[in-house]
Amino acid sequence: MELRVATFNIRNSSADDGNDSWPLRREATVAAVAALDAEVVGLQEVLPDQLAYLREALPAYDVVGAGRDDGDATGEHASVLVRRDAWRIESHETRWLSLEPERPGSVGWDAHLTRIATLARLRRRESGRAVGIANTHYDHAGETARIESSRLLGRWLAAEPGLPWIILGDLNATPESExxxxxxxxxxxxxLPADAGGTEHAFSGAEDGDRIDHILIGKGLTCRGARIACERFEGRLPSDHWPVVADLVLT
Incomplete structure (x- = not known):
C-alpha cells in the first residue's frame, strides 16, 4: 500500500519577516501544501491564527495537534494534516519533549523553548491498514535537548511495535549529527538521498542550506523516493524552509 507524506515548517505568523510576513505569503503557503499532494502532512510553527486559516483553506484535511504552551490552543502547534478521504484518525495526542512529557508547557534539558511532538494513529479507509505518525519540532539551541528528544521519541514509538511509524519534523539537526x-x-x-540539498534558507530561496527537516521511517515501511520541494508560487516563497515529501510503501 502506497502513502505520500510530507513535512513543512511554515514559519510562525508572529515573526517580523517584512515582505515575507505571513499575511503576504499565506496563499503561497497553502499552495505549497496543496502542491505536495500528500495524504499526511506534518507542519511546524503553526500559531492559532495560521491554524484557523489552514483549516479553512485546506478543507480536504482533518487537522490534529495541541498548542505547546497549554496543551489546548495556545502557542505553536506541530499539526498533523490527514486527508480524510484516504485515512481515518483513530487516536492522537500531544507530548512534550521534556522529562515531564505529559505536562503542558514543560521545557526539557537545555532547550530554550517548549517543544512538542504530535502522535497520530491512522487507519486506511479502503484497506484497514494502520500507520503511526510522529510530527515534531526540536529545539533550535539546546544540543542536549535535541539528542534527548530523539531518544525520548524513539522510546515512545518502540512502545507501540504493532504500528509502522513515520517521523516527520524540523529536527534542527543535519543528517550526520548526533x-x-x-x-x-x-x-x-x-x-532523502545524501545529495538532496538543503531545507533551511531564511527566505533567501537557496537550495544548498542546512538540511534540518526530515522524514524517517521505521519497520514495515520502504521508501520509493523522496525530494525537497523547492517551489515558489506566484513569485512568493511559502516559508523560510522548503518542504520535504516522500512516497512510501507499507510492506
Missing part, C-alpha cells in the same frame, strides 16, 4: 544518529542507530531510516 540527534539523527540517535535515531538511525536504532534502525530509523532517512528517506
Amino acid at each position: 540527534p539523527l544518529r540517535a535515531l538511525t542507530s536504532e534502525g530509523w531510516r532517512q528517506t
Whole structure:
C-alpha cells in the first residue's frame, strides 16, 4: 500500500519577516501544501491564527495537534494534516519533549523553548491498514535537548511495535549529527538521498542550506523516493524552509 507524506515548517505568523510576513505569503503557503499532494502532512510553527486559516483553506484535511504552551490552543502547534478521504484518525495526542512529557508547557534539558511532538494513529479507509505518525519540532539551541528528544521519541514509538511509524519534523539537526544518529542507530531510516540539498534558507530561496527537516521511517515501511520541494508560487516563497515529501510503501 502506497502513502505520500510530507513535512513543512511554515514559519510562525508572529515573526517580523517584512515582505515575507505571513499575511503576504499565506496563499503561497497553502499552495505549497496543496502542491505536495500528500495524504499526511506534518507542519511546524503553526500559531492559532495560521491554524484557523489552514483549516479553512485546506478543507480536504482533518487537522490534529495541541498548542505547546497549554496543551489546548495556545502557542505553536506541530499539526498533523490527514486527508480524510484516504485515512481515518483513530487516536492522537500531544507530548512534550521534556522529562515531564505529559505536562503542558514543560521545557526539557537545555532547550530554550517548549517543544512538542504530535502522535497520530491512522487507519486506511479502503484497506484497514494502520500507520503511526510522529510530527515534531526540536529545539533550535539546546544540543542536549535535541539528542534527548530523539531518544525520548524513539522510546515512545518502540512502545507501540504493532504500528509502522513515520517521523516527520524540523529536527534542527543535519543528517550526520548526533540527534539523527540517535535515531538511525536504532534502525530509523532517512528517506532523502545524501545529495538532496538543503531545507533551511531564511527566505533567501537557496537550495544548498542546512538540511534540518526530515522524514524517517521505521519497520514495515520502504521508501520509493523522496525530494525537497523547492517551489515558489506566484513569485512568493511559502516559508523560510522548503518542504520535504516522500512516497512510501507499507510492506
